[in-house]
Amino acid sequence: MNISVIGTGYVGLVSGVCLSEKGHNVTCVDIDKEKVKKINSGIPPIYEKRLKELLNNNIKNGFSATTDLHSAILHSDLSIIAVGTPYRGDKIDLSSIKKAASAIGVSLKEKEEYHVVVVKSTVVPGTTDDVVQPILEETSGKKAGKDFGVGMNPEFLREGEAIDDFMNPDRIVLGGIDPKTHSILKEVYKVFEGVDILTTNNKTAEMIKYTANSLLATLISFSNEIGNLCATLGGIDAVEVMEGVHKDKRFSPILANGNRITPGFLSYLAAGCGFGGSCFPKDVKALIAHGKDAGNPMALLDSVIEINKKQPQEVIALLRKHLSSLRGKTIGVLGLAFKPGTDDMRESPAIPIVNYLLTEGAKIKAYDPEAQHEAKKLFGNHQIVYQNNLSQSIQGTDAILLLTSWDEFKQVPDLIHTQNEQPLIIDGRRMLSKNLFHKYEGIGLSL
């Protein structure tokens, strides 16, 4: 099928390249000329594992990017809107969605053939039907359901695994205003054989996306609340508590051969220094605001955000337990990205922690295998010494804060033992064994 994708951010570009890889004729559209130029020369404007390789393969097969939205609409059968929907002030900002819908509508005016417009951006329930569709009708002068279809197809891509998640989906959710829209969307996705496809209305499709992210965020804040109580009560380790909970056969079913299945969601049921990234905080806040507007405040999700906001302070409290003043103390910060496998620092718990250390006059030695360039943009580099490797970031420190669970950090015990003076280690992710250190503190633990 001929497909145009509006927006070449992480969702748009990954979707465009992957749909092209699956055999569709894809054109990506962006207003940013530089981005378009980069994409056409085979350089992805964002880092995502395997994206560069896939982009270059597909450029050879006809994939391209353009700033000419009008021509892209005229030459495609279906358009996917994948522009940003940031959370600004106190609600989701739909201005890019509105602009994209309006530009598509203007082009549809000149189009004879039936066209389907699909929203892929994460938007609060009701947006596709109540905002996008009316704009399309108004700007095109045409009628949804008769002249064009309107659908909603949320993405479930994890940063760092986006290509794999797109190429091997666990489910495909297809919202649509009518059976014709659904059947065209099914045609797009029939190349993904054997995957569960859920066909529904647009509002439900939008809600599925928010519910999925809100649930995962809730698991994290729940674990953190339990972890904090374990630490307060003393003599309880939250890691052991969660291990005991994970072994419930409803959470990790036992197979006939006695082995267990360990579902991925269990990794979200673990105490740490909080969630971050471009999705969980923004999506949960947007849903809360939407619920409030609708006269349905959400106390549980309010608490999910509140707990998460406070969680970095737990790391700071553990540090303060040992160092009454941080002035002039050398603190190693291991991990800046919001999670391993990415250079993304958006809403990373490392941000409030580093800011606190700076205010208190600590000397910071920071190390992250990917995110240092992002950190330099955020904090500048005059008060932070960025290290080239893990070993350097540990040397000569009074304390080490582990904030991102990079696999490489498993070497910390070995590296620390080569030093004469062993620093205090504060494990914000509970990824190291507490028994390997003289001075160890961790989230969900009181020693």
Ligand code: UGA
């Ligand atoms: C998240 C969802 O997992 C995706 O399904 C969704 O499509 C995406 O948001 C989105 O809305 O676009 P992402 O933000 O890339 O994806 O990150 P995750 O890997 O889920 O991590 C989010 C937070 O959960 C991080 O702070 C991370 O530390 C934490 N996390 C992650 C865990 O606690 N356990 C894990 O196993 C993975």
